[in-house]
Amino acid sequence: MPIERRTIVYEGPGGSFEGVFAWDGDVAGPRPGVLVIPNVLGQKEADNAKAEDLARLGYAAFACDVFGQGKRGQPGPDFAKYMNEMNADRALLRDRLDASLATLKAQAEVDPARTAAIGFCFGGKCSLDMARSGLDTLGGVSFHGVYDRPDYETAAPIAMKLLVCHGWDDPLGPPDAVVALGQELTAAKADWQIHAYGNAGHAFTDESRRDATIPGVAYEERADRRSWEAMQDFLAEVFT
Amino acid sequence: MPIERRTIVYEGPGGSFEGVFAWDGDVAGPRPGVLVIPNVLGQKEADNAKAEDLARLGYAAFACDVFGQGKRGQPGPDFAKYMNEMNADRALLRDRLDASLATLKAQAEVDPARTAAIGFCFGGKCSLDMARSGLDTLGGVSFHGVYDRPDYETAAPIAMKLLVCHGWDDPLGPPDAVVALGQELTAAKADWQIHAYGNAGHAFTDESRRDATIPGVAYEERADRRSWEAMQDFLAEVFT
Numbered sequence: 001m002p003i004e005r006r007t008i009v010y011e012g013p014g015g016s017f018e019g020v021f022a023w024d025g026d027v028a029g030p031r032p033g034v035l036v037i038p039n040v041l042g043q044k045e046a047d048n049a050k051a052e053d054l055a056r057l058g059y060a061a062f063a064c065d066v067f068g069q070g071k072r073g074q075p076g077p078d079f080a081k082y083m084n085e086m087n088a089d090r091a092l093l094r095d096r097l098d099a100s101l102a103t104l105k106a107q108a109e110v111d112p113a114r115t116a117a118i119g120f121c122f123g124g125k126c127s128l129d130m131a132r133s134g135l136d137t138l139g140g141v142s143f144h145g146v147y148d149r150p151d152y153e154t155a156a157p158i159a160m161k162l163l164v165c166h167g168w169d170d171p172l173g174p175p176d177a178v179v180a181l182g183q184e185l186t187a188a189k190a191d192w193q194i195h196a197y198g199n200a201g202h203a204f205t206d207e208s209r210r211d212a213t214i215p216g217v218a219y220e221e222r223a224d225r226r227s228w229e230a231m232q233d234f235l236a237e238v239f240t
Numbered sequence: 241m242p243i244e245r246r247t248i249v250y251e252g253p254g255g256s257f258e259g260v261f262a263w264d265g266d267v268a269g270p271r272p273g274v275l276v277i278p279n280v281l282g283q284k285e286a287d288n289a290k291a292e293d294l295a296r297l298g299y300a301a302f303a304c305d306v307f308g309q310g311k312r313g314q315p316g317p318d319f320a321k322y323m324n325e326m327n328a329d330r331a332l333l334r335d336r337l338d339a340s341l342a343t344l345k346a347q348a349e350v351d352p353a354r355t356a357a358i359g360f361c362f363g364g365k366c367s368l369d370m371a372r373s374g375l376d377t378l379g380g381v382s383f384h385g386v387y388d389r390p391d392y393e394t395a396a397p398i399a400m401k402l403l404v405c406h407g408w409d410d411p412l413g414p415p416d417a418v419v420a421l422g423q424e425l426t427a428a429k430a431d432w433q434i435h436a437y438g439n440a441g442h443a444f445t446d447e448s449r450r451d452a453t454i455p456g457v458a459y460e461e462r463a464d465r466r467s468w469e470a471m472q473d474f475l476a477e478v479f480t
Binding site for chain 1: 408419425429430433466469
Protein backbone atom coordinates (compact mmCIF):
# COMPACT_ATOMS: atom_id res chain seq x y z
CA MET A 1 0.00 0.00 0.00
CA PRO A 2 2.33 2.77 -1.20
CA ILE A 3 1.35 6.21 0.05
CA GLU A 4 2.32 8.79 -2.50
CA ARG A 5 2.50 12.57 -2.23
CA ARG A 6 2.97 15.54 -4.51
CA THR A 7 3.50 19.20 -3.82
CA ILE A 8 0.88 21.49 -5.32
CA VAL A 9 1.32 25.20 -5.91
CA TYR A 10 -1.99 26.90 -6.51
CA GLU A 11 -3.37 30.39 -6.96
CA GLY A 12 -5.81 32.03 -4.59
CA PRO A 13 -6.85 35.42 -3.27
CA GLY A 14 -3.69 37.44 -2.61
CA GLY A 15 -1.09 35.26 -4.29
CA SER A 16 0.28 31.74 -4.52
CA PHE A 17 -0.15 28.94 -2.02
CA GLU A 18 1.72 25.67 -1.54
CA GLY A 19 0.40 22.42 -0.04
CA VAL A 20 0.98 18.68 -0.14
CA PHE A 21 -1.46 16.10 -1.50
CA ALA A 22 -1.31 12.44 -0.39
CA TRP A 23 -3.08 9.32 -1.64
CA ASP A 24 -2.79 5.55 -1.75
CA GLY A 25 -1.39 4.56 -5.14
CA ASP A 26 -3.04 1.15 -4.94
CA VAL A 27 -6.55 2.61 -4.79
CA ALA A 28 -8.06 2.95 -8.26
CA GLY A 29 -10.25 5.82 -9.35
CA PRO A 30 -11.62 8.84 -7.53
CA ARG A 31 -12.16 8.54 -3.78
CA PRO A 32 -13.40 10.91 -1.07
CA GLY A 33 -11.07 13.81 -0.42
CA VAL A 34 -10.19 15.50 2.86
CA LEU A 35 -8.75 18.98 3.27
CA VAL A 36 -6.24 19.19 6.14
CA ILE A 37 -5.99 22.71 7.54
CA PRO A 38 -2.83 23.53 9.51
CA ASN A 39 -2.52 25.20 12.89
CA VAL A 40 -1.11 28.61 13.78
CA LEU A 41 2.29 27.78 12.25
CA GLY A 42 0.89 27.05 8.81
CA GLN A 43 1.72 24.32 6.30
CA LYS A 44 4.36 21.88 7.62
CA GLU A 45 5.44 18.27 7.71
CA ALA A 46 3.10 17.39 10.60
CA ASP A 47 0.14 18.29 8.36
CA ASN A 48 1.54 16.24 5.49
CA ALA A 49 1.83 13.30 7.91
CA LYS A 50 -1.88 13.71 8.80
CA ALA A 51 -2.68 13.71 5.08
CA GLU A 52 -0.76 10.46 4.74
CA ASP A 53 -2.66 9.00 7.71
CA LEU A 54 -5.90 9.84 5.88
CA ALA A 55 -4.52 8.27 2.70
CA ARG A 56 -3.95 5.06 4.67
CA LEU A 57 -7.66 5.15 5.55
CA GLY A 58 -8.47 5.10 1.83
CA TYR A 59 -9.05 8.83 1.36
CA ALA A 60 -7.07 11.37 -0.62
CA ALA A 61 -5.98 14.35 1.45
CA PHE A 62 -4.58 17.80 0.82
CA ALA A 63 -2.61 19.56 3.54
CA CYS A 64 -3.37 23.06 2.34
CA ASP A 65 -1.99 26.55 2.90
CA VAL A 66 -4.00 29.64 3.76
CA PHE A 67 -1.08 31.94 4.68
CA GLY A 68 0.68 32.01 1.30
CA GLN A 69 3.72 30.35 -0.23
CA GLY A 70 6.73 30.70 2.04
CA LYS A 71 4.73 32.25 4.86
CA ARG A 72 5.27 29.92 7.79
CA GLY A 73 5.14 30.68 11.51
CA GLN A 74 8.49 30.50 13.27
CA PRO A 75 9.17 30.02 16.97
CA GLY A 76 9.60 33.34 18.68
CA PRO A 77 7.50 36.40 19.44
CA ASP A 78 6.07 36.52 15.91
CA PHE A 79 4.94 32.88 15.80
CA ALA A 80 1.30 33.91 15.26
CA LYS A 81 1.97 36.69 12.73
CA TYR A 82 0.36 35.06 9.69
CA MET A 83 -2.56 33.67 11.68
CA ASN A 84 -3.24 37.11 13.11
CA GLU A 85 -3.43 38.51 9.59
CA MET A 86 -6.10 35.96 8.73
CA ASN A 87 -8.03 36.50 11.95
CA ALA A 88 -8.17 40.17 11.03
CA ASP A 89 -9.77 39.37 7.65
CA ARG A 90 -12.09 36.39 7.99
CA ALA A 91 -13.66 37.02 4.58
CA LEU A 92 -10.24 36.68 2.96
CA LEU A 93 -9.64 33.54 5.00
CA ARG A 94 -12.95 32.14 3.73
CA ASP A 95 -11.96 32.81 0.14
CA ARG A 96 -8.57 31.16 0.62
CA LEU A 97 -10.28 28.13 2.12
CA ASP A 98 -12.55 28.03 -0.91
CA ALA A 99 -9.51 28.12 -3.24
CA SER A 100 -7.90 25.29 -1.23
CA LEU A 101 -11.10 23.24 -1.42
CA ALA A 102 -11.29 23.79 -5.18
CA THR A 103 -7.70 22.59 -5.50
CA LEU A 104 -8.53 19.41 -3.56
CA LYS A 105 -11.55 18.77 -5.77
CA ALA A 106 -9.50 19.30 -8.95
CA GLN A 107 -7.16 16.39 -8.23
CA ALA A 108 -7.80 13.36 -10.43
CA GLU A 109 -7.72 11.01 -7.42
CA VAL A 110 -10.59 12.90 -5.69
CA ASP A 111 -14.34 12.51 -6.13
CA PRO A 112 -15.30 16.20 -6.01
CA ALA A 113 -18.80 15.36 -4.80
CA ARG A 114 -17.42 13.72 -1.65
CA THR A 115 -15.11 15.96 0.33
CA ALA A 116 -14.69 17.08 3.93
CA ALA A 117 -12.27 19.18 5.94
CA ILE A 118 -10.36 18.69 9.17
CA GLY A 119 -8.29 21.27 10.99
CA PHE A 120 -6.15 21.74 14.04
CA CYS A 121 -6.11 24.76 16.38
CA PHE A 122 -6.54 27.75 14.01
CA GLY A 123 -7.32 25.12 11.35
CA GLY A 124 -10.23 23.94 13.51
CA LYS A 125 -11.62 27.45 13.37
CA CYS A 126 -11.19 27.24 9.59
CA SER A 127 -13.29 24.04 9.45
CA LEU A 128 -16.02 25.86 11.32
CA ASP A 129 -15.72 28.91 9.08
CA MET A 130 -16.18 26.69 6.01
CA ALA A 131 -19.52 25.61 7.49
CA ARG A 132 -20.44 29.13 8.57
CA SER A 133 -19.74 30.53 5.12
CA GLY A 134 -21.55 27.77 3.27
CA LEU A 135 -18.63 26.34 1.30
CA ASP A 136 -19.52 23.33 -0.79
CA THR A 137 -18.22 20.36 1.20
CA LEU A 138 -19.99 17.71 3.24
CA GLY A 139 -18.39 17.74 6.66
CA GLY A 140 -15.90 19.43 8.94
CA VAL A 141 -13.89 18.33 11.97
CA SER A 142 -12.30 20.73 14.43
CA PHE A 143 -9.52 19.44 16.68
CA HIS A 144 -8.85 21.85 19.58
CA GLY A 145 -10.20 24.68 17.45
CA VAL A 146 -11.08 28.24 18.33
CA TYR A 147 -14.73 29.15 18.39
CA ASP A 148 -15.15 32.90 17.87
CA ARG A 149 -17.53 33.76 15.06
CA PRO A 150 -16.47 35.62 11.92
CA ASP A 151 -17.68 39.16 11.31
CA TYR A 152 -19.59 38.32 8.14
CA GLU A 153 -23.14 37.08 8.00
CA THR A 154 -23.07 33.31 8.40
CA ALA A 155 -25.10 30.66 6.62
CA ALA A 156 -28.36 29.36 8.02
CA PRO A 157 -29.08 26.59 7.83
CA ILE A 158 -25.53 25.27 7.94
CA ALA A 159 -25.36 22.34 5.52
CA MET A 160 -22.03 20.77 6.52
CA LYS A 161 -22.07 18.14 9.26
CA LEU A 162 -19.72 19.11 12.08
CA LEU A 163 -17.67 17.24 14.66
CA VAL A 164 -15.90 19.39 17.25
CA CYS A 165 -13.24 17.59 19.30
CA HIS A 166 -12.48 19.71 22.34
CA GLY A 167 -10.02 19.51 25.23
CA TRP A 168 -11.95 20.51 28.33
CA ASP A 169 -8.96 22.30 29.86
CA ASP A 170 -8.22 24.31 26.70
CA PRO A 171 -7.55 27.90 27.79
CA LEU A 172 -8.62 29.08 24.31
CA GLY A 173 -12.00 27.33 24.68
CA PRO A 174 -13.40 27.81 28.20
CA PRO A 175 -16.88 26.41 28.96
CA ASP A 176 -18.58 29.67 27.99
CA ALA A 177 -17.06 29.49 24.50
CA VAL A 178 -18.09 25.85 24.09
CA VAL A 179 -21.65 26.59 25.19
CA ALA A 180 -21.79 29.59 22.84
CA LEU A 181 -20.66 27.36 19.97
CA GLY A 182 -23.38 24.81 20.76
CA GLN A 183 -25.92 27.61 20.81
CA GLU A 184 -24.63 29.09 17.55
CA LEU A 185 -24.71 25.76 15.72
CA THR A 186 -28.15 24.93 17.10
CA ALA A 187 -29.52 28.28 15.98
CA ALA A 188 -28.04 27.65 12.52
CA LYS A 189 -29.75 24.24 12.41
CA ALA A 190 -26.45 22.44 11.84
CA ASP A 191 -26.03 18.70 12.32
CA TRP A 192 -23.34 18.92 14.99
CA GLN A 193 -21.51 17.04 17.74
CA ILE A 194 -19.07 18.36 20.35
CA HIS A 195 -16.87 15.74 22.01
CA ALA A 196 -15.26 17.13 25.15
CA TYR A 197 -12.29 15.26 26.58
CA GLY A 198 -11.36 15.54 30.24
CA ASN A 199 -7.69 15.94 31.17
CA ALA A 200 -6.90 17.41 27.74
CA GLY A 201 -6.14 20.98 26.81
CA HIS A 202 -5.25 22.82 23.65
CA ALA A 203 -3.05 21.05 21.07
CA PHE A 204 -3.91 17.55 22.36
CA THR A 205 -3.12 16.03 18.94
CA ASP A 206 0.26 17.78 18.62
CA GLU A 207 3.01 15.25 19.25
CA SER A 208 5.62 18.02 19.21
CA ARG A 209 4.12 19.18 22.50
CA ARG A 210 4.80 16.07 24.56
CA ASP A 211 6.77 18.28 26.93
CA ALA A 212 4.25 20.90 27.88
CA THR A 213 5.71 24.32 28.55
CA ILE A 214 2.48 26.36 28.43
CA PRO A 215 -0.29 25.50 30.94
CA GLY A 216 -3.24 23.88 29.20
CA VAL A 217 -1.35 23.32 25.95
CA ALA A 218 0.05 19.83 25.49
CA TYR A 219 -0.20 16.55 23.66
CA GLU A 220 -2.63 14.12 25.35
CA GLU A 221 -2.51 10.56 24.10
CA ARG A 222 -6.06 9.49 25.02
CA ALA A 223 -7.76 12.52 23.51
CA ASP A 224 -5.56 12.22 20.41
CA ARG A 225 -6.53 8.57 19.92
CA ARG A 226 -10.21 9.00 20.76
CA SER A 227 -10.68 12.04 18.56
CA TRP A 228 -9.01 10.30 15.62
CA GLU A 229 -11.38 7.35 16.10
CA ALA A 230 -14.35 9.73 16.29
CA MET A 231 -13.17 11.40 13.09
CA GLN A 232 -13.08 8.03 11.34
CA ASP A 233 -16.65 7.25 12.40
CA PHE A 234 -17.67 10.74 11.29
CA LEU A 235 -16.01 10.55 7.86
CA ALA A 236 -17.48 7.10 7.27
CA GLU A 237 -20.92 8.58 7.94
CA VAL A 238 -20.33 11.73 5.87
CA PHE A 239 -19.12 9.77 2.86
CA THR A 240 -21.80 7.07 3.01
CA MET B 241 -25.08 -16.96 16.74
CA PRO B 242 -27.92 -17.79 19.15
CA ILE B 243 -28.54 -15.08 21.74
CA GLU B 244 -29.76 -16.66 24.93
CA ARG B 245 -31.34 -15.08 27.98
CA ARG B 246 -32.32 -16.07 31.48
CA THR B 247 -34.26 -14.30 34.17
CA ILE B 248 -32.35 -13.81 37.43
CA VAL B 249 -33.95 -13.10 40.78
CA TYR B 250 -31.41 -11.79 43.28
CA GLU B 251 -31.30 -10.40 46.76
CA GLY B 252 -30.21 -6.87 47.60
CA PRO B 253 -30.77 -4.09 50.12
CA GLY B 254 -34.49 -3.91 50.85
CA GLY B 255 -35.72 -7.05 49.16
CA SER B 256 -35.65 -9.09 45.97
CA PHE B 257 -34.82 -7.85 42.49
CA GLU B 258 -35.45 -9.32 39.06
CA GLY B 259 -33.44 -8.79 35.89
CA VAL B 260 -32.62 -10.47 32.59
CA PHE B 261 -29.19 -11.74 31.55
CA ALA B 262 -28.26 -12.20 27.86
CA TRP B 263 -25.26 -13.80 26.16
CA ASP B 264 -24.15 -15.41 22.92
CA GLY B 265 -24.31 -19.16 23.36
CA ASP B 266 -21.64 -19.68 20.70
CA VAL B 267 -19.00 -17.77 22.67
CA ALA B 268 -16.98 -20.07 24.89
CA GLY B 269 -15.79 -19.16 28.34
CA PRO B 270 -16.03 -15.99 30.40
CA ARG B 271 -16.26 -12.70 28.50
CA PRO B 272 -16.58 -9.06 29.55
CA GLY B 273 -19.88 -8.24 31.23
CA VAL B 274 -22.00 -5.12 30.95
CA LEU B 275 -24.65 -3.98 33.42
CA VAL B 276 -27.63 -2.34 31.70
CA ILE B 277 -29.42 0.10 34.01
CA PRO B 278 -33.01 0.96 33.09
CA ASN B 279 -34.63 4.39 32.88
CA VAL B 280 -37.33 5.92 35.08
CA LEU B 281 -39.77 3.10 34.32
CA GLY B 282 -37.50 0.36 35.63
CA GLN B 283 -36.73 -3.09 34.26
CA LYS B 284 -38.53 -3.82 30.97
CA GLU B 285 -38.25 -5.47 27.59
CA ALA B 286 -36.47 -2.49 26.00
CA ASP B 287 -33.60 -3.04 28.47
CA ASN B 288 -33.50 -6.74 27.72
CA ALA B 289 -33.24 -5.87 24.04
CA LYS B 290 -30.24 -3.65 24.80
CA ALA B 291 -28.69 -6.55 26.71
CA GLU B 292 -29.19 -8.73 23.64
CA ASP B 293 -27.60 -6.06 21.44
CA LEU B 294 -24.56 -6.16 23.73
CA ALA B 295 -24.54 -9.96 23.56
CA ARG B 296 -24.34 -9.68 19.77
CA LEU B 297 -21.21 -7.57 20.27
CA GLY B 298 -19.63 -10.48 22.15
CA TYR B 299 -20.34 -9.31 25.68
CA ALA B 300 -22.60 -10.75 28.33
CA ALA B 301 -25.10 -8.26 29.67
CA PHE B 302 -27.45 -7.99 32.61
CA ALA B 303 -30.49 -5.71 32.42
CA CYS B 304 -30.76 -5.16 36.15
CA ASP B 305 -33.38 -3.87 38.57
CA VAL B 306 -32.86 -1.26 41.26
CA PHE B 307 -36.50 -0.65 42.16
CA GLY B 308 -37.40 -4.14 43.41
CA GLN B 309 -39.23 -7.16 42.03
CA GLY B 310 -42.58 -6.14 40.59
CA LYS B 311 -41.95 -2.43 41.06
CA ARG B 312 -42.26 -0.98 37.58
CA GLY B 313 -43.25 2.52 36.55
CA GLN B 314 -46.60 2.78 34.81
CA PRO B 315 -47.88 5.52 32.53
CA GLY B 316 -49.81 8.09 34.49
CA PRO B 317 -49.17 10.62 37.22
CA ASP B 318 -47.13 8.16 39.30
CA PHE B 319 -44.79 7.09 36.47
CA ALA B 320 -41.73 8.31 38.42
CA LYS B 321 -42.75 6.95 41.81
CA TYR B 322 -40.04 4.30 42.18
CA MET B 323 -37.34 6.53 40.71
CA ASN B 324 -38.25 9.27 43.14
CA GLU B 325 -37.81 6.84 46.04
CA MET B 326 -34.30 6.10 44.82
CA ASN B 327 -33.44 9.74 44.21
CA ALA B 328 -34.41 10.38 47.82
CA ASP B 329 -31.92 7.76 49.07
CA ARG B 330 -28.85 7.76 46.87
CA ALA B 331 -26.89 5.64 49.35
CA LEU B 332 -29.52 2.90 49.06
CA LEU B 333 -29.40 3.26 45.28
CA ARG B 334 -25.62 2.83 45.39
CA ASP B 335 -25.97 -0.35 47.44
CA ARG B 336 -28.56 -1.77 45.04
CA LEU B 337 -26.27 -0.99 42.12
CA ASP B 338 -23.51 -2.82 43.95
CA ALA B 339 -25.77 -5.87 44.45
CA SER B 340 -26.66 -5.78 40.74
CA LEU B 341 -23.00 -5.56 39.77
CA ALA B 342 -22.19 -8.51 42.04
CA THR B 343 -24.94 -10.52 40.34
CA LEU B 344 -23.50 -9.74 36.91
CA LYS B 345 -20.03 -10.80 38.07
CA ALA B 346 -21.38 -14.05 39.54
CA GLN B 347 -22.61 -15.36 36.19
CA ALA B 348 -20.47 -18.16 34.75
CA GLU B 349 -20.36 -16.45 31.35
CA VAL B 350 -18.82 -13.27 32.79
CA ASP B 351 -15.18 -12.46 33.49
CA PRO B 352 -15.64 -10.63 36.81
CA ALA B 353 -12.43 -8.65 36.31
CA ARG B 354 -13.80 -7.07 33.13
CA THR B 355 -17.15 -5.37 33.63
CA ALA B 356 -18.71 -2.02 32.81
CA ALA B 357 -22.11 -0.36 33.14
CA ILE B 358 -24.38 1.54 30.78
CA GLY B 359 -27.57 3.33 31.69
CA PHE B 360 -30.37 5.36 30.19
CA CYS B 361 -32.00 8.49 31.69
CA PHE B 362 -32.14 7.72 35.44
CA GLY B 363 -29.90 4.74 34.60
CA GLY B 364 -27.32 7.18 33.24
CA LYS B 365 -27.28 8.85 36.62
CA CYS B 366 -26.76 5.40 38.10
CA SER B 367 -23.68 4.81 35.88
CA LEU B 368 -22.26 8.07 37.17
CA ASP B 369 -23.12 7.18 40.76
CA MET B 370 -21.24 3.90 40.40
CA ALA B 371 -18.15 5.95 39.52
CA ARG B 372 -18.81 8.52 42.24
CA SER B 373 -19.17 5.84 44.89
CA GLY B 374 -16.13 3.85 43.78
CA LEU B 375 -17.86 0.60 42.82
CA ASP B 376 -15.52 -2.01 41.42
CA THR B 377 -16.06 -1.87 37.68
CA LEU B 378 -13.98 -0.49 34.84
CA GLY B 379 -16.20 1.89 32.92
CA GLY B 380 -19.55 3.59 32.76
CA VAL B 381 -21.67 5.06 29.97
CA SER B 382 -24.51 7.50 30.52
CA PHE B 383 -27.07 7.97 27.74
CA HIS B 384 -29.18 11.12 28.32
CA GLY B 385 -28.49 10.83 32.02
CA VAL B 386 -29.15 13.21 34.87
CA TYR B 387 -26.16 14.90 36.43
CA ASP B 388 -27.00 16.01 39.97
CA ARG B 389 -24.52 14.76 42.54
CA PRO B 390 -25.45 12.40 45.35
CA ASP B 391 -25.46 13.62 48.94
CA TYR B 392 -22.73 11.26 50.14
CA GLU B 393 -19.02 11.93 49.92
CA THR B 394 -17.86 10.86 46.48
CA ALA B 395 -14.67 9.05 45.49
CA ALA B 396 -11.55 10.93 44.46
CA PRO B 397 -9.88 9.99 42.32
CA ILE B 398 -12.68 8.33 40.37
CA ALA B 399 -11.26 5.10 38.94
CA MET B 400 -13.93 4.19 36.40
CA LYS B 401 -13.56 5.58 32.88
CA LEU B 402 -16.68 7.52 31.88
CA LEU B 403 -18.44 8.31 28.62
CA VAL B 404 -21.39 10.70 28.86
CA CYS B 405 -23.64 10.85 25.77
CA HIS B 406 -25.74 13.97 26.01
CA GLY B 407 -28.53 15.51 23.97
CA TRP B 408 -27.83 19.24 23.80
CA ASP B 409 -31.53 20.15 23.95
CA ASP B 410 -32.22 17.92 26.98
CA PRO B 411 -34.33 19.96 29.42
CA LEU B 412 -33.01 17.79 32.27
CA GLY B 413 -29.40 18.66 31.37
CA PRO B 414 -29.07 22.34 30.44
CA PRO B 415 -25.60 23.71 29.65
CA ASP B 416 -24.98 24.69 33.28
CA ALA B 417 -25.53 21.10 34.41
CA VAL B 418 -23.21 19.75 31.71
CA VAL B 419 -20.49 22.23 32.62
CA ALA B 420 -20.90 21.37 36.31
CA LEU B 421 -20.50 17.68 35.48
CA GLY B 422 -17.31 18.39 33.54
CA GLN B 423 -15.99 20.38 36.47
CA GLU B 424 -16.98 17.68 38.97
CA LEU B 425 -15.32 14.88 36.99
CA THR B 426 -12.20 16.98 36.39
CA ALA B 427 -11.90 17.77 40.10
CA ALA B 428 -12.27 14.03 40.84
CA LYS B 429 -9.47 13.28 38.34
CA ALA B 430 -11.69 10.96 36.33
CA ASP B 431 -10.86 9.82 32.81
CA TRP B 432 -13.97 11.23 31.16
CA GLN B 433 -15.58 12.25 27.87
CA ILE B 434 -18.82 14.10 27.25
CA HIS B 435 -20.28 13.78 23.73
CA ALA B 436 -22.92 16.42 23.13
CA TYR B 437 -25.29 15.91 20.19
CA GLY B 438 -27.03 18.81 18.54
CA ASN B 439 -30.73 18.46 17.62
CA ALA B 440 -31.19 15.78 20.30
CA GLY B 441 -32.94 16.03 23.61
CA HIS B 442 -33.70 13.69 26.47
CA ALA B 443 -34.51 10.05 25.65
CA PHE B 444 -32.76 10.15 22.24
CA THR B 445 -32.19 6.37 22.35
CA ASP B 446 -35.79 5.55 23.27
CA GLU B 447 -37.54 4.14 20.20
CA SER B 448 -40.89 4.22 22.01
CA ARG B 449 -40.66 8.01 21.80
CA ARG B 450 -40.62 8.39 18.03
CA ASP B 451 -43.71 10.53 18.38
CA ALA B 452 -42.59 13.23 20.77
CA THR B 453 -45.26 14.55 23.05
CA ILE B 454 -43.03 16.37 25.56
CA PRO B 455 -40.78 19.20 24.28
CA GLY B 456 -37.12 18.15 24.36
CA VAL B 457 -37.94 14.48 24.96
CA ALA B 458 -37.86 12.28 21.86
CA TYR B 459 -36.06 9.57 19.96
CA GLU B 460 -33.37 10.98 17.64
CA GLU B 461 -31.94 8.52 15.13
CA ARG B 462 -28.53 10.18 14.58
CA ALA B 463 -27.74 10.62 18.25
CA ASP B 464 -28.93 7.08 18.96
CA ARG B 465 -26.66 5.63 16.27
CA ARG B 466 -23.65 7.83 17.07
CA SER B 467 -23.82 7.23 20.80
CA TRP B 468 -24.06 3.47 20.30
CA GLU B 469 -20.95 3.63 18.08
CA ALA B 470 -19.16 5.73 20.68
CA MET B 471 -20.11 3.18 23.34
CA GLN B 472 -18.62 0.40 21.23
CA ASP B 473 -15.32 2.28 20.88
CA PHE B 474 -15.40 3.00 24.61
CA LEU B 475 -16.06 -0.60 25.67
CA ALA B 476 -13.37 -1.87 23.31
CA GLU B 477 -10.94 0.48 25.04
CA VAL B 478 -12.12 -0.33 28.57
CA PHE B 479 -11.85 -4.09 28.01
CA THR B 480 -8.49 -3.99 26.21
